[in-house]
Amino acid sequence: MELIPLGTSSASIVRDRGLTAYVLRNQGKVFLFDCGEGTQFRLLKAGVRRSRIRAVFITHLHADHYFGLFGLLISMSLERRKSPLMIIAPRELSDILQSFSGLRPADLPFKIEHIPLEEGLEFQEVYMADGIQVSARPLVHGRFCMGYRVERADQVHRIDGALAASLGITAKEQFQRLAAGQSVRTSGGQVVAPDQVRKKSGAVFAYVTDTSPCPGGLELARNADLLVHEATFGQERADRARETGHSTASDAALTARNAGAGRLLLTHFSARYKDLSVLEKEAKAIFLNTEIAEEYQAYPITSRKDMPQTDPAA
Numbered sequence: 001m002e003l004i005p006l007g008t009s010s011a012s013i014v015r016d017r018g019l020t021a022y023v024l025r026n027q028g029k030v031f032l033f034d035c036g037e038g039t040q041f042r043l044l045k046a047g048v049r050r051s052r053i054r055a056v057f058i059t060h061l062h063a064d065h066y067f068g069l070f071g072l073l074i075s076m077s078l079e080r081r082k083s084p085l086m087i088i089a090p091r092e093l094s095d096i097l098q099s100f101s102g103l104r105p106a107d108l109p110f111k112i113e114h115i116p117l118e119e120g121l122e123f124q125e126v127y128m129a130d131g132i133q134v135s136a137r138p139l140v141h142g143r144f145c146m147g148y149r150v151e152r153a154d155q156v157h158r159i160d161g162a163l164a165a166s167l168g169i170t171a172k173e174q175f176q177r178l179a180a181g182q183s184v185r186t187s188g189g190q191v192v193a194p195d196q197v198r199k200k201s202g203a204v205f206a207y208v209t210d211t212s213p214c215p216g217g218l219e220l221a222r223n224a225d226l227l228v229h230e231a232t233f234g235q236e237r238a239d240r241a242r243e244t245g246h247s248t249a250s251d252a253a254l255t256a257r258n259a260g261a262g263r264l265l266l267t268h269f270s271a272r273y274k275d276l277s278v279l280e281k282e283a284k285a286i287f288l289n290t291e292i293a294e295e296y297q298a299y300p301i302t303s304r305k306d307m308p309q310t311d312p313a314a
């Protein structure tokens, strides 16, 4: 798997950064995470063919995360796409697409399969095809917003028995529930989530934006090899981050550290930051393996052999 950031700006546009969009490529298949305005041009520039896109995952319906979808769908229509396109997004998106002439189901030469995300959901497996499994969890952002976690499909339900036992999981029924994706409570009263005890040998990618620090973000990032996390502000604007449902670079780094992630890419930068090295420096003081997400750069997502459950510095 590899990840190519196409846009790393938050809602206010700036000359040198695009609005949010990420390409995930796995065995020749392309998956798009968010689709800000201008994404189709950025796909062209990155040399990624839109005909290869199998699914689009939208985090939430703020304009900077999905306005690029309309143009992209029209271009797919003009080139007479035949294969269905999966769109995973809040339910409201169907109504929005319906209201656009040219984007209604009868207008398109291909089928849109919308997997609607409902407000209030705790965890949902949203995609299981093409060798990957994608799950979603809610974030905290003022309006309904989901983060995503991608892993190899053949790895997702394997539980690390020794690790589970060390956390107090003993009964067969508890193992079965964990394997089915459900949390269980130990006899000591501790809640153990499936992501905490997954046997991990495939690469994991987590996508966490836009959000204040929250349990959903932490679970998505658990032991991820590559975590993309928003860092709209620096810590000097922590109040502003809280007011607007965003994270600081320090927040992102703490999530990466507490989740035992391997590598952190910061993104979704406020227009106020011309020099992003201040955000990188702030995060690195907490989580060393941090970088600023560079647009058009391909980041390989590879599995770490010995996965620590938490960072030794934590």
Ligand SMILES: [Zn+2]
Residues within 6 Å of the ligand: 010, 011, 020, 062, 064, 065, 210, 268
């Ligand atoms: Zn945003």
Ligand SMILES: [Zn+2]
Residues within 6 Å of the ligand: 060, 062, 141, 210
């Ligand atoms: Zn937003």
